[in-house]
Amino acid sequence: MIAVGLAFIYLAIRQKWEPYELLPIGLGIIAANLPLTGLVALPSSNAGFQEAGIFGVLFHYGLSFWNILPPIIFLGIGALTDFGPVIANPKLLLLGAAAQIGIFVAFWGALASEQIGMAFTIDQAAAIGIIGGADGPTTIFLSAKLAPELLGITAVIAYSYMAAIAFIQPPLMKLFTTKSERQLEMPSIREVSSFEKLVFPNVALILIILVVPKSAPLISMFMIGNLFRESNVVPRLTSAASNEILNISTIFLMLTVGTQLTADRVFDLQTIVILCLGLVAFSFGTIAGLLFAKLMNVFLKNKINPLIGSAGVSAVPMAARISHHIGQEANPKTFLLPHAMGPNVAGVIGSAVIAGVFISLV
Numbered sequence: 144m145i146a147v148g149l150a151f152i153y154l155a156i157r158q159k160w161e162p163y164e165l166l167p168i169g170l171g172i173i174a175a176n177l178p179l180t181g182l183v184a185l186p187s188s189n190a191g192f193q194e195a196g197i198f199g200v201l202f203h204y205g206l207s208f209w210n211i212l213p214p215i216i217f218l219g220i221g222a223l224t225d226f227g228p229v230i231a232n233p234k235l236l237l238l239g240a241a242a243q244i245g246i247f248v249a250f251w252g253a254l255a256s257e258q259i260g261m262a263f264t265i266d267q268a269a270a271i272g273i274i275g276g277a278d279g280p281t282t283i284f285l286s287a288k289l290a291p292e293l294l295g296i297t298a299v300i301a302y303s304y305m306a307a308i309a310f311i312q313p314p315l316m317k318l319f320t321t322k323s324e325r326q327l328e329m330p331s332i333r334e335v336s337s338f339e340k341l342v343f344p345n346v347a348l349i350l351i352i353l354v355v356p357k358s359a360p361l362i363s364m365f366m367i368g369n370l371f372r373e374s375n376v377v378p379r380l381t382s383a384a385s386n387e388i389l390n391i392s393t394i395f396l397m398l399t400v401g402t403q404l405t406a407d408r409v410f411d412l413q414t415i416v417i418l419c420l421g422l423v424a425f426s427f428g429t430i431a432g433l434l435f436a437k438l439m440n441v442f443l444k445n446k447i448n449p450l451i452g453s454a455g456v457s458a459v460p461m462a463a464r465i466s467h468h469i470g471q472e473a474n475p476k477t478f479l480l481p482h483a484m485g486p487n488v489a490g491v492i493g494s495a496v497i498a499g500v501f502i503s504l505v
Contacts, residue, residue: 148172171401219389221368228485239489241435242455245275245428275424276494295403325473358499457490
């Protein structure tokens with residue numbers, strides 16, 4: 144496992160694969176697997192904090208017991224998010240929804256894995272399925288709620304696939320679209336007014352939480368962060384949410400996730416099955432977004448480039464950048480980034496809503 148931690152550090156520094164996630168995760172893996180440190184010892188009812196390790200305390204209160212770090216991350220993400228593309232073209236919300244099919248493919252796949260001698264509970268299947276949303280904080284939030292024993296595995300797999308998005312998505316994008324479809328140019332998105340940007344997060348906050356109350360910790364913080372940004376009257380709060388608070392939360396969250404990857408949890412058949420299901424989920428989410436974009440074009444007068452459908456997985460903003468890059472490979476005149484950000488942001492909302500649904504039902 145120390146070698147695995149070093150590999151994560153290499154990928155973060157040398158290859159620049161999601162360094163803000165993989166570097167602290169790799170360091171956490173190394174720290175947790177060094178002998179006799181007690182760093183990951185959990186607080187107990189008898190000894191309290193006296194025998195607990197620092198990462199055990201962070202895991203217990205930041206993730207397992209209070210589960211506050213993922214919502215705080217969502218506050219920062221909201222402060223960095225521009226809902227303009229979604230407001231300008233609401234149809235793009237459908238692409239974000241379609242790409243969430245990967246979550247359910249992995250969910251049912253986990254339940255069906257009993258056929259190969261690997262029986263997951265419905266709680267564990269939900270935690271595995273959410274990997275398909277390609278949203279690390281949501282994966283951590285749901286796993287901590289339903290299957291904390293899988294938290295380290297599901298979180299690292301989610302972030303690993305997010306880091307490898309540049310290798311996973313392009314072959315699928317080229318396989319399920321034609322060259323002429325990839326060359327399709329889209330007109331510039333319309334200018335969205337400040338009033339619209341203020342109304343959207345308020346309406347979304349109220350409607351989503353009324354329908355799926357258990358999504359409130361993620362959705363409320365996401366929309367609150369965005370309202371800080373769009374109000375233009377609290378620049379210090381916006382700056383704090385998108386910089387200091389987000390950065391500090393990321394440090395503690397990623398380090399803590401890494402410390403959950405001890406050798407006894409990783410090197411077994413269960414982990415391999417979860418790894419495969421995560422890849423299946425991520426792939427199906429990408430494919431579903433592409434195919435649904437093509438289906439929409441059957442009914443739309445103004446066609447959309449199907450490549451933006453793959454950005455419906457909520458790996459923000461990497462998936463949108465990949466859509467833009469593949470589009471420019473086919474046609475240097477096309478500029479897909481602002482359009483791809485629409486389904487990309489919709490995917491963040493979609494995965495958080497599905498997490499709330501899982502918590503409510505399971």
